Amino acid sequence: MSHSQEFYTKGKYKIIYGMRNEFTICYNETKPIVNNYWQSVNPMMKTLPIFLLQLSVVIAIGRVFMIVLRPLRQPRFLSQLLAGVLLGPGALGISGRVANDLTPFEGSMFLETMANLGVTFYMFLVGLEMDLTPIQKMGKTALSVAISGMLLPLAAGVGLHSMALQRQTVRAPEMGAYFWSIALTLTSFPDLARMLSDLKLMYTDLGKTALTAAVVNDLSCWCLLVVAVSLINGKKELYVAIPVLVGMTIFWFSLRPLIRKILRYISATSKEATTSDKHIYFILSLVFLSGFVTELCGAHSIFGAFMFGLMIPAGELGTTIMDKVEEFVVGILLPPIFLITGTRTNIQYIFADYSVGLVIAVILLASSAKIISALLVCLYLKCPVRDGLALGVLMNTKGVLALIILNEGRNMKGFDQQTFSWIVVAIAFMTAIIGPIVSYTHKSERHLKYMDRHLEKCKTEAPIRILACVHSTRNLSAMITLLEISNATRKSPIIVFAVHLVELAGRASAMLIFHDKDKTADTGHTCSREKAEAEQIVSAFESFEDNNHGATVKPLTAVSPYATMHEDVNHFALDKLANIILIPFHRRSDPVGGWTEENVQHKLVNQNLLATSPCSIGLLVDRGLTSFAESQKGTQQECRIAMLFVEGTDDREALAYAWRMAGTPSVTLSVIRFVPGKEGSEFMENSGDNEEEPDIFTAMFERETQKQLDDDYINQFRFKTMHDESIAYVEIQVNSGDQIVSAISSEFYDFDLYVVGRGHGCTSQLTAGLSTWSEFPELGVMGETLISMNLETPASVLVVQQSHPVSSGSKKFTSNSTKDVFGNKGVPAFVNHRKSVDGF
Structure with missing residues (x-):
C-alpha cells in the first residue's frame, strides 16, 4: 500500500x-x-440467500412508501427510490447490522448481475410500449419543446458538472459531464405516460404534447448514451461508436421486416385464436440474444433490448407480452437497481467539502432546466404560463431510465459518491414536485372557468359536441339510432366522440386509444375477440359518418378500471368541450318485454358519471329503438318522440335535446307538459308552510324562479315551433303522480322514444307519490315510471340531466377556449401497447 x-x-x-x-x-x-x-460449500448458497433477503426488504419498504405517498399523488418510482436510499449508507446502512447482513460488499456482484438482467428486460418493455408514429406528425409546440428540452439541459449538465470540476478535479472526472447532461435531458416516456394517466391528463392537449416531445427526447438520449459509452470504452476515439450505430441500423432494417414476416406466418398457420406461450418464450429468449449482440459491439445490453422492443410491430403479440411479464419485471426484477442506487447514494455527506448554498443551487438548477426551456417555448408561442409550467414539470419526469444512465456513469467512474448523490437527490426532487404542481395548475378550481354549454342555452341550429359511450356492440345500434335522429345537417352539424369503454385488466395505467380510419390494419397477427369488437364499433360509427354529411365522428377506445372510468370520460368531455354525454343503461330488454341483466359495474359507471359529469348527460334505455334504424333503410318510417315535461332544469335540458331531434326528417315530436290542477296548486302552496321558518322564503323563491324559467322556455319553444307541423304541444292538468301515469297509459302510450328529465335535485309535488320506492335512482322518477309501465309497445327512454354549477361559489369544470393552445395538428401523440393516438 x-x-x-x-x-x-x-x-x-x-x-x-x-x-x-x-x-x-x-x-x-x-x-x-x-x-x-x-468446494464443500456451494458459493451460490451464500450469495443467493443474501439477494433474496435484499429483494424482500426493498420491495416491502417500497410498498410502505407507496401507501404513505399515495395521498400526495407520488408515483411508484419515487417510493422505490426512497426505499433504496433508506437502505443506503446515509440512512439505515450506518447500522452495522444492515451493512453486514443486508448490503454486504461480497453480495454486490450478484446484486448488480440481477439488476442488469432486470433493466435489460425493462428496456425491452419500454421499446415495446413506445411507438414512433408521433414523430411523423408532431405539432410545432411539441417539436419546439423537444428541441429546447434537449439543448438547455445538455448545456446545464455540462455547466453544473463544471462547478464540481473546478473544486476537485480528481473526484469529478471530465467524463461525468456526459452522463449529467444525458440524465437531465431525458424524459422517461413510460413513467410520463403513467403520470399523465394518474392525473387524468393523458388525452388532453397538454398530455399529447408532452408525450410526443418525450418520444423525441428518449430516442435522442439513447443515441447520445450509445455514443458516450462507446467513446469512453474506446478512449475518446469517435470511430468506435460507428460500429454500434451501424449495427443497430442494420438490425432495424433487416430484423424488423423479418419479425413481421414470421408473425404473419404464425398468424396464417396457427390454429390458435390467440398468441401462444411458445411465441412469448421465443421472443423473450431473443431479448437475451439482442443484449448479447450489443455487448459484443461495445455497448450495454440495454441498447439491444430496447431496439428489439421497438422492432416488434403493433398487435396482439406486444399486448400479450406486456400483460404477461410487465408486473413481474417491474415488481421483481427491477427493485435491485433501486437498491444499488441507494447503496451508492450517501446523503449523510452530501454537503462535505462544499457549501450548502452551492449544493442546493446545483440541485435546483438541475431541476429547473427543463422547466425553463418549456416556459420559454410557451411564452414565445403565446401559450398560457400555467400550461408552460405544467409542461416543463412533466418533461422533468425521469423514472428508471435516468437511474440506468447514472449507474452506467458510476460504473465507468464518471461520478464520485458525492456528485452521484447530488443528482439522485435532484431526480427525487423533480419527481416529487410533478404531481402537486400539475394538480395545482390544471385541477385547481381557480383556473377552471365555467362555461355554460347546456343545450338549453344553445340555439337549435348551433353545432353541438356529443360524447357517445358504448360498452359493447349490444349498445351500438340504439346509440347510433339516437345520433341519427339528432338532426345532423350542414347548417347544424354535430361532432361525435364515439368512446368504446373497456375495462382495464393486467395493466398499471389507463390509456386512451384513438382510431385513424385512414390507417391500414396490421395483418401480421390474429385479431382477438376484444379487438374485433372494437373494430366493429369503430366501423359502425364511421358508417354513420359516411351516411350523415352533417356529422363528424372521432372514434376512440378508453381503457381504465371501472372505479375510475367516469373520471376519464369526464376529463375527455371537459377537454373536448362536449355539450352532452350519452351513455347506455346497464340493462337492456329481452324479446318478451323483460330485462337482461348486464354488468353491474356499468351501473356504477353510470352513477358516477351522473354525480360528477361536467356537462349534461343522457342515459339511454334501449327497448326497441334499433328497429327504427333498421326499417328506415328500406322505407321512411316515422319516428314518434314524446317529451314529458314536469318542471326543473333537467326537463328544460331534455326539451332542448328533443327540440333538436324534431328537425330530423320523418321525426315527429309531442311535448306533453304536466301542470298542477286546482288541488295540486293548493297542495304545493300548503307544502311550503310545513318547512322550517328560515327555509320558507328560500324555498318559495327558488320554486318561483324555476317556474318562471320553465314558463319562459316553454313559451319560447311554442313561439318558434307554432308553424311546424311535426311538433305538437299539449298541457295536461294533474294533481298527483297517479294521474300522470293514467294520462300516459290512456293518451300518450304509442311512441318510439320518450325523452324526460331526471329531476335531480328537484322535488316536485306532482311526482311525489311515484318516488316512494326506487330501484333505479339513476333514471329519476319519470324515467323509472316509464320503464315499469305495462305499455302495449315498450318504448325506449332517454333520461337527461343538466349539469349544475358547484355550490359555495365555485364553478364547474370546463375549458376556457376551443383553441388547441399547443398547436397540434391532429397528431398521433401517444401509443400504449403500440396503438396509435390521434388528437382532435
Missing part, C-alpha cells in the same frame, strides 16, 4: 482509499476444500 492511500477498518472489512475515485475492500473468506478439487 502506497503512502498516498488511507484505510480504515469496519467490521470484517478493510477499506483502502485510493486516487481517481477508486477504493479497495479487503475481507477474509474461508473456502473449505474437499479432495483438492471442489
Whole structure:
C-alpha cells in the first residue's frame, strides 16, 4: 500500500482509499476444500440467500412508501427510490447490522448481475410500449419543446458538472459531464405516460404534447448514451461508436421486416385464436440474444433490448407480452437497481467539502432546466404560463431510465459518491414536485372557468359536441339510432366522440386509444375477440359518418378500471368541450318485454358519471329503438318522440335535446307538459308552510324562479315551433303522480322514444307519490315510471340531466377556449401497447 492511500477498518472489512475515485475492500473468506478439487460449500448458497433477503426488504419498504405517498399523488418510482436510499449508507446502512447482513460488499456482484438482467428486460418493455408514429406528425409546440428540452439541459449538465470540476478535479472526472447532461435531458416516456394517466391528463392537449416531445427526447438520449459509452470504452476515439450505430441500423432494417414476416406466418398457420406461450418464450429468449449482440459491439445490453422492443410491430403479440411479464419485471426484477442506487447514494455527506448554498443551487438548477426551456417555448408561442409550467414539470419526469444512465456513469467512474448523490437527490426532487404542481395548475378550481354549454342555452341550429359511450356492440345500434335522429345537417352539424369503454385488466395505467380510419390494419397477427369488437364499433360509427354529411365522428377506445372510468370520460368531455354525454343503461330488454341483466359495474359507471359529469348527460334505455334504424333503410318510417315535461332544469335540458331531434326528417315530436290542477296548486302552496321558518322564503323563491324559467322556455319553444307541423304541444292538468301515469297509459302510450328529465335535485309535488320506492335512482322518477309501465309497445327512454354549477361559489369544470393552445395538428401523440393516438 502506497503512502498516498488511507484505510480504515469496519467490521470484517478493510477499506483502502485510493486516487481517481477508486477504493479497495479487503475481507477474509474461508473456502473449505474437499479432495483438492471442489468446494464443500456451494458459493451460490451464500450469495443467493443474501439477494433474496435484499429483494424482500426493498420491495416491502417500497410498498410502505407507496401507501404513505399515495395521498400526495407520488408515483411508484419515487417510493422505490426512497426505499433504496433508506437502505443506503446515509440512512439505515450506518447500522452495522444492515451493512453486514443486508448490503454486504461480497453480495454486490450478484446484486448488480440481477439488476442488469432486470433493466435489460425493462428496456425491452419500454421499446415495446413506445411507438414512433408521433414523430411523423408532431405539432410545432411539441417539436419546439423537444428541441429546447434537449439543448438547455445538455448545456446545464455540462455547466453544473463544471462547478464540481473546478473544486476537485480528481473526484469529478471530465467524463461525468456526459452522463449529467444525458440524465437531465431525458424524459422517461413510460413513467410520463403513467403520470399523465394518474392525473387524468393523458388525452388532453397538454398530455399529447408532452408525450410526443418525450418520444423525441428518449430516442435522442439513447443515441447520445450509445455514443458516450462507446467513446469512453474506446478512449475518446469517435470511430468506435460507428460500429454500434451501424449495427443497430442494420438490425432495424433487416430484423424488423423479418419479425413481421414470421408473425404473419404464425398468424396464417396457427390454429390458435390467440398468441401462444411458445411465441412469448421465443421472443423473450431473443431479448437475451439482442443484449448479447450489443455487448459484443461495445455497448450495454440495454441498447439491444430496447431496439428489439421497438422492432416488434403493433398487435396482439406486444399486448400479450406486456400483460404477461410487465408486473413481474417491474415488481421483481427491477427493485435491485433501486437498491444499488441507494447503496451508492450517501446523503449523510452530501454537503462535505462544499457549501450548502452551492449544493442546493446545483440541485435546483438541475431541476429547473427543463422547466425553463418549456416556459420559454410557451411564452414565445403565446401559450398560457400555467400550461408552460405544467409542461416543463412533466418533461422533468425521469423514472428508471435516468437511474440506468447514472449507474452506467458510476460504473465507468464518471461520478464520485458525492456528485452521484447530488443528482439522485435532484431526480427525487423533480419527481416529487410533478404531481402537486400539475394538480395545482390544471385541477385547481381557480383556473377552471365555467362555461355554460347546456343545450338549453344553445340555439337549435348551433353545432353541438356529443360524447357517445358504448360498452359493447349490444349498445351500438340504439346509440347510433339516437345520433341519427339528432338532426345532423350542414347548417347544424354535430361532432361525435364515439368512446368504446373497456375495462382495464393486467395493466398499471389507463390509456386512451384513438382510431385513424385512414390507417391500414396490421395483418401480421390474429385479431382477438376484444379487438374485433372494437373494430366493429369503430366501423359502425364511421358508417354513420359516411351516411350523415352533417356529422363528424372521432372514434376512440378508453381503457381504465371501472372505479375510475367516469373520471376519464369526464376529463375527455371537459377537454373536448362536449355539450352532452350519452351513455347506455346497464340493462337492456329481452324479446318478451323483460330485462337482461348486464354488468353491474356499468351501473356504477353510470352513477358516477351522473354525480360528477361536467356537462349534461343522457342515459339511454334501449327497448326497441334499433328497429327504427333498421326499417328506415328500406322505407321512411316515422319516428314518434314524446317529451314529458314536469318542471326543473333537467326537463328544460331534455326539451332542448328533443327540440333538436324534431328537425330530423320523418321525426315527429309531442311535448306533453304536466301542470298542477286546482288541488295540486293548493297542495304545493300548503307544502311550503310545513318547512322550517328560515327555509320558507328560500324555498318559495327558488320554486318561483324555476317556474318562471320553465314558463319562459316553454313559451319560447311554442313561439318558434307554432308553424311546424311535426311538433305538437299539449298541457295536461294533474294533481298527483297517479294521474300522470293514467294520462300516459290512456293518451300518450304509442311512441318510439320518450325523452324526460331526471329531476335531480328537484322535488316536485306532482311526482311525489311515484318516488316512494326506487330501484333505479339513476333514471329519476319519470324515467323509472316509464320503464315499469305495462305499455302495449315498450318504448325506449332517454333520461337527461343538466349539469349544475358547484355550490359555495365555485364553478364547474370546463375549458376556457376551443383553441388547441399547443398547436397540434391532429397528431398521433401517444401509443400504449403500440396503438396509435390521434388528437382532435
